[in-house]
Amino acid sequence: MKKYLFSFIITVLISTVLFAGEGKKFGKEISTKESTQISEILNQPDEFLGKTVLIEGTVLNVCKMRGCWMEIASDKEFESIVVKVEDGEIVFPMEAKGNKASVEGVFYAVEVEEENHEHKEGETCGEEGESCIHKTKKYLIKGLGAEIQM
Amino acid sequence: MKWRKLNKILHRDIGYALVALTIIYSISGIAVNHINDWNPNYIIRKDTITFTPHKEFIPNKEKAINYLVSQLDLGEKIRESFRPDSASVQLFLEDQTIVANLVQGRAIIESVESRSVFRETNFLHLNAPKKLWTYIADIFAFGLIVLAITGLFMLKGKQGFGGRGKWFVLGGILIPIIFLLLYFQ
Numbered sequence: 018m019k020k021y022l023f024s025f026i027i028t029v030l031i032s033t034v035l036f037a038g039e040g041k042k043f044g045k046e047i048s049t050k051e052s053t054q055i056s057e058i059l060n061q062p063d064e065f066l067g068k069t070v071l072i073e074g075t076v077l078n079v080c081k082m083r084g085c086w087m088e089i090a091s092d093k094e095f096e097s098i099v100v101k102v103e104d105g106e107i108v109f110p111m112e113a114k115g116n117k118a119s120v121e122g123v124f125y126a127v128e129v130e131e132e133n134h135e136h137k138e139g140e141t142c143g144e145e146g147e148s149c150i151h152k153t154k155k156y157l158i159k160g161l162g163a164e165i166q167m
Numbered sequence: 168m169k170w171r172k173l174n175k176i177l178h179r180d181i182g183y184a185l186v187a188l189t190i191i192y193s194i195s196g197i198a199v200n201h202i203n204d205w206n207p208n209y210i211i212r213k214d215t216i217t218f219t220p221h222k223e224f225i226p227n228k229e230k231a232i233n234y235l236v237s238q239l240d241l242g243e244k245i246r247e248s249f250r251p252d253s254a255s256v257q258l259f260l261e262d263q264t265i266v267a268n269l270v271q272g273r274a275i276i277e278s279v280e281s282r283s284v285f286r287e288t289n290f291l292h293l294n295a296p297k298k299l300w301t302y303i304a305d306i307f308a309f310g311l312i313v314l315a316i317t318g319l320f321m322l323k324g325k326q327g328f329g330g331r332g333k334w335f336v337l338g339g340i341l342i343p344i345i346f347l348l349l350y351f352q
Contacts, residue, residue, distance in 0.1 A: 077249055094250045095252050111209050111279045115246050
């Protein structure tokens with residue numbers, strides 16, 4: 018019995034080592050060969066909507082609670098993009114901040130409603146002093162796979 | 168072998184084998200259950216400090232970084248930097264992240280520390296490793312079912328399922344049913 022138990026424990030340990038993740042790769046293996054600059058994507062978003070892209074940049078922020086998104090710096094100043102993943106599917110670690118990342122994912126847009134007290138020229142949205150609701154597009158990448166240089 | 172003896176052996180040995188996993192899943196279960204009240208994976212510290220504001224925007228990134236470094240008297244090596252907007256600079260040091268508004272003269276220094284034990288248990292409980300761990304978790308879940316069923320028939324007589332045991336089992340069944348009736352939509 019002891020012999021069987023010992024064999025079982027050894028098998029589990031060896032399998033764990035063999036099948037363990039590399040620790041720096043997240044989600045699916047990256048298959049896109051050429052990367053696209055984030056500035057290029059954000060400059061002509063309509064061209065990239067629904068397409069799978071590979072982006073590269075520094076990780077600026079990571080979701081603190083669930084690791085379900087991370088913000089990647091663009092090659093241009095003052096510009097970044099958020100990579101969102103399904104909760105639990107991929108978990109980005111907070112240690113990723115400040116490290117270079119390659120992310121493959123689908124570029125998409127969501128409509129965001131923003132409340133603004135300053136009326137645009139010629140705009141009427143209610144009584145004087147009332148806020149306007151502006152609909153703006155926010156661009157994101159649905160992350161499929163990532164590699165972070167940690 | 169009599170079925171009750173086999174039942175006892177199964178319950179005992181599966182119980183031994185699942186002790187570690189049960190504790191891991193339970194610790195993480197409690198931790199993740201309260202995710203709205205605390206961060207179960209990290210201890211995040213944020214300190215806000217002030218420094219002499221720069222009167223105007225600094226268009227050059229290097230100059231902006233140099234100004235911030237001189238103001239905060241940073242000795243650590245800067246790994247990476249970024250400008251989120253024309254007034255701000257974000258610096259990544261070895262163990263800290265600094266986000267500073269140069270015009271307002273305010274910086275937030277954030278340090279992140281892994282919450283040991285909880286982070287490891289959450290990693291396993293939430294199946295972050297995927298791959299082989301998925302099957303280990305499946306076996307564990309099946310083992311718990313076997314433990315629950317064999318547990319019913321461990322004792323005979325007054326202390327057994329036929330005696331007081333059935334009332335405890337009934338109570339355990341009623342708890343989820345009551346909550347489903349109250350909250351399930």
